Each structure stands twice: as C-alpha cells, then as structure tokens.
Amino acid sequence: MRPVFCFIDDSAFELEVFAKNIVPAAPGLDFILTGTYDQAHEKLGPRYPALFILDLYGRDPDLPAKGVPAKEELAAEIDSMASLDAIYEGLEDFPGDRVNEFLKRMFHLMDTWRQLFSRVFRASGQNINYGLGNLEAARQDYPGAAAVAYTRKSMISDAVEVLAEGMDGLNLKPDGPDDEAIHRATNTAAPELLKSWSGIVTRRFTSLFQGLAILLVSAGLESDTRQLREEAKLSPEARKILGSGYMNFLKAAADWWTYIGQKPSI
Numbered sequence: 001m002r003p004v005f006c007f008i009d010d011s012a013f014e015l016e017v018f019a020k021n022i023v024p025a026a027p028g029l030d031f032i033l034t035g036t037y038d039q040a041h042e043k044l045g046p047r048y049p050a051l052f053i054l055d056l057y058g059r060d061p062d063l064p065a066k067g068v069p070a071k072e073e074l075a076a077e078i079d080s081m082a083s084l085d086a087i088y089e090g091l092e093d094f095p096g097d098r099v100n101e102f103l104k105r106m107f108h109l110m111d112t113w114r115q116l117f118s119r120v121f122r123a124s125g126q127n128i129n130y131g132l133g134n135l136e137a138a139r140q141d142y143p144g145a146a147a148v149a150y151t152r153k154s155m156i157s158d159a160v161e162v163l164a165e166g167m168d169g170l171n172l173k174p175d176g177p178d179d180e181a182i183h184r185a186t187n188t189a190a191p192e193l194l195k196s197w198s199g200i201v202t203r204r205f206t207s208l209f210q211g212l213a214i215l216l217v218s219a220g221l222e223s224d225t226r227q228l229r230e231e232a233k234l235s236p237e238a239r240k241i242l243g244s245g246y247m248n249f250l251k252a253a254a255d256w257w258t259y260i261g262q263k264p265s266i
Helices: 012-021 037-044 071-079 084-088 098-123 129-141 156-164 179-218 222-227 236-260
Strands: 004-008 030-034 051-054 146-151 169-172
Touching: 004 037, 012 030, 012 179, 030 037, 037 129, 051 129, 051 179, 071 098, 084 098, 129 146, 129 156, 146 156, 146 179, 156 169, 169 179, 179 222, 179 236, 222 236
Parallel strands: 004 030, 004 051, 051 146, 146 169
Antiparallel strands: none
C-alpha cells in the first residue's frame, strides 16, 4: 500500500491550497486532508500514517474571542512603538560595533511587532493549542508516525515550544500578497516541502526501528531484529513484545521503505 500523509488545518482555504498544489506533486503517496484530528483518525481506518502535517494556530475554545480589534486600538499601540528615527539616533557616534548595535535596535523594533501580533491572535481566540492538541492525539494513537508543524503565522517562540513538545520539524507555508500568489508560491515550493517531509519520516522511522531492535535484543530475541523489515517473519514472542500498535507501524514502515527505494539501517 502507498504511505499516507495526513494534513490537518481548520482553514478551508489552506486545505484547498494543499490539495491543488502539494497533493499532485506526490503521486506515490496517499493524502488525508481534514479540519480536525478526529476526522483524520476516522478516515485512516486501519491504516497507519507515515506523517502528520499540522497547522498550528486555530480556535481555542478556552479563550474568549473578541473578534477583529478596533483600528483605533491598534493605531494607539503602533504609535507608541519605536520609530525608524530611534534606530538611527546616535548610531554614527556609537563607540563600538555599529553593525551589531544597529541589528539589536532593528530586532527590538521587530520584536514589538511580534508581541503585538501575539496579543492580537490571543484576543481573536486563537493560539497554538490547536496544533499541539492534534500532535498529542496523533502521538497517542500513532506513536511511530512523524509529525511536522506547517504554519504561516507562527513566531520563533512558537517553534521553540512545538519542538520542545516533540514535533519532528517545522515548515513555513509559502506566502503571498493574495490568494492567487499563495497558490503559485505553494506550487513552486511543493517539491522541496515533500523532500523535507520525506527526510523527516525516514529519520523518525529509522530511529524507531533501532529502538525496537534494542528492545528485542534486551528480550533475548536478537535473531528477530533481522526480521523487522518484514514483520510477517517475526516470531510470536517478538510480536507479543512489540504489541499490535508497533506491528501496525512495521507494516507502514515497510510501505515507506518500498516508496523511497531504501532499506532501514538497524
């Protein structure tokens, strides 16, 4: 069977962009595109996914949603921010590394916009708990599957948090000034995105294979480690130790190795 990638995003537009521009670039894969984890889980049925591609920002029911902030409210905050003049003030006479000082000031200006962006997002009732919740559910049901964040609006602090929570990687969604430009940018970026995701799956599957091999060796079943590539040849003792969950993973892994034309390193 063909490996399965699951894309979960609560935006109908993002699902459309993915379906029209990324799915056609990978004819050897099956894709499941949904707005919720439960929908993806139902559509998977007995199949074990190779990868979850997870949008991060979404509606958090625990946050009060105030909607779009008033223009006057944002204008007042923006007016209080440092101006470009403040960045250059005294820079010519700075008694040290002027380039480093300039970059520090530029970052401070940018960071005030980042903080404003984060506040606006929270006020709209959204945060990254949407993506983290989907990650937690995926890890519970499919611990062997890889998972990447795929986001347009996240900041570096979000990246740090999701990687600390166990995400295998993070990719930025291609951007553009309008919907048509986003479609074009995504179409252009599709081959590199798929290459990145394939590498992430291969690394996770290889790491998990090695962990399962160590588990079997620890149980005195060293001969079974050579059969991990062909789960049907595993002994009953090895099957019992691995359990049904990892047996299903091994079937998905076999499909993956066939897809990429490689054998796992054990």
